[in-house]
Amino acid sequence: MRQATVYIDSEALQYNLNRVKQLAPTAKIVSMVKANAYGHGVKDCLGALNATDAFGVACLAEALEIRALGYQQPITLIEGIFSADEMISVLENNLEVVVHHQPQLTWLRAHKKHYIDKGLKVWVKLNSGMNRLGFKVAEIIEVIQSLKAEGFTCVLAMHFANADADHHPLNQQQKDQFLQVKAACEPILASCCNSAAIFKWPELNFDFVRPGIMLYGASPFADRSVAELDIKPVMSFTAEIIALNHIQAGESVGYGSTFVSKNEMDIAIVSIGYGDGYPRAFPQQNYVSIHGQMTAIIGRVAMDMIAIDVTGLDAPLGTVVELWGKDRLVDDVAAANGTIGYELLCRMSARPIRKKL
Numbered sequence: 001m002r003q004a005t006v007y008i009d010s011e012a013l014q015y016n017l018n019r020v021k022q023l024a025p026t027a028k029i030v031s032m033v034k035a036n037a038y039g040h041g042v043k044d045c046l047g048a049l050n051a052t053d054a055f056g057v058a059c060l061a062e063a064l065e066i067r068a069l070g071y072q073q074p075i076t077l078i079e080g081i082f083s084a085d086e087m088i089s090v091l092e093n094n095l096e097v098v099v100h101h102q103p104q105l106t107w108l109r110a111h112k113k114h115y116i117d118k119g120l121k122v123w124v125k126l127n128s129g130m131n132r133l134g135f136k137v138a139e140i141i142e143v144i145q146s147l148k149a150e151g152f153t154c155v156l157a158m159h160f161a162n163a164d165a166d167h168h169p170l171n172q173q174q175k176d177q178f179l180q181v182k183a184a185c186e187p188i189l190a191s192c193c194n195s196a197a198i199f200k201w202p203e204l205n206f207d208f209v210r211p212g213i214m215l216y217g218a219s220p221f222a223d224r225s226v227a228e229l230d231i232k233p234v235m236s237f238t239a240e241i242i243a244l245n246h247i248q249a250g251e252s253v254g255y256g257s258t259f260v261s262k263n264e265m266d267i268a269i270v271s272i273g274y275g276d277g278y279p280r281a282f283p284q285q286n287y288v289s290i291h292g293q294m295t296a297i298i299g300r301v302a303m304d305m306i307a308i309d310v311t312g313l314d315a316p317l318g319t320v321v322e323l324w325g326k327d328r329l330v331d332d333v334a335a336a337n338g339t340i341g342y343e344l345l346c347r348m349s350a351r352p353i354r355k356k357l
Helices: 010-023 034-038 060-068 086-092 102-109 112-117 137-149 169-185 195-200 330-336 341-346
Strands: 005-008 028-032 054-057 075-077 095-099 121-125 153-157 189-191 235-247 265-270 287-290 293-298 306-309 320-324 353-356
Touching (some): 034 341, 054 060, 060 086, 086 102, 086 112, 153 169, 320 330, 330 341
Parallel strands (some): 075 095, 153 189
Antiparallel strands (some): 005 235, 235 265, 235 320, 265 306, 287 293, 293 306
């Protein structure tokens, strides 16, 4: 059987959740499990996250999957509902919605009594400069005040555009606007910290923090490693060597013959490719790990296979190769591919076998 395998380390996931608790001890934790738990598999992750206060998802379908698995923690739909008829499922499953434009307010108010009677909070999104979702300052204060007057319990929410950047001027603008609205709407619950902000601005943790990538053991910062942040990789992505070749100087490897050997070398073919979710385009040299030792990928990544340099290594048929995990970090693979760890994790295909450690 082809052995492209994704391993999910439940203990590492629990460790990272506890790390959030250390950093934000007075805030409730809304663990972000959208996009199939950032590609890790919701079913494989929820048990390890059971001690969280709530879950965050992008849409109703993701919330219903969690409820179908038997988890009863509060769930927030961070993009809100997409049509009026979704409010029926929201109420039936005790879900909480974000509102970020006027039609959503209309849909919410149509079910006001039921929503309030269930004790559900409504999250009101501030657009403080990211310009994706939310009400601007002048509008959101009126929205929150009117919702509160109608009996809703509101959470003022915002998302940072540049929390990973130390000196970006928009950070201060977003902080100032959030604090301005919060002061105008007191008393009110508040939430603005994603993974990067949890590390950087503990004074902004307020009532709810919303960790995402840090739960899965990847760094929200380009210049700070998971070891520096004291978080642990949760996913290990591996495959096996399925063929060995010895090539001479001047011979090429793979599609397009982009790699030409300068010397005699031993190469191994590994059963992994972009059909499994492994990235194809590498503007920089990329590596895999064999028993903790880094070795280079040579030639182009194909749909089902890659070639690696195993010259001088003890790497027989069946040797396990780590594509990313505890030795070859997903953040480093992403950097070599000109992207971020989030993308690689989220675009994993369904083909690799999945196992929990």
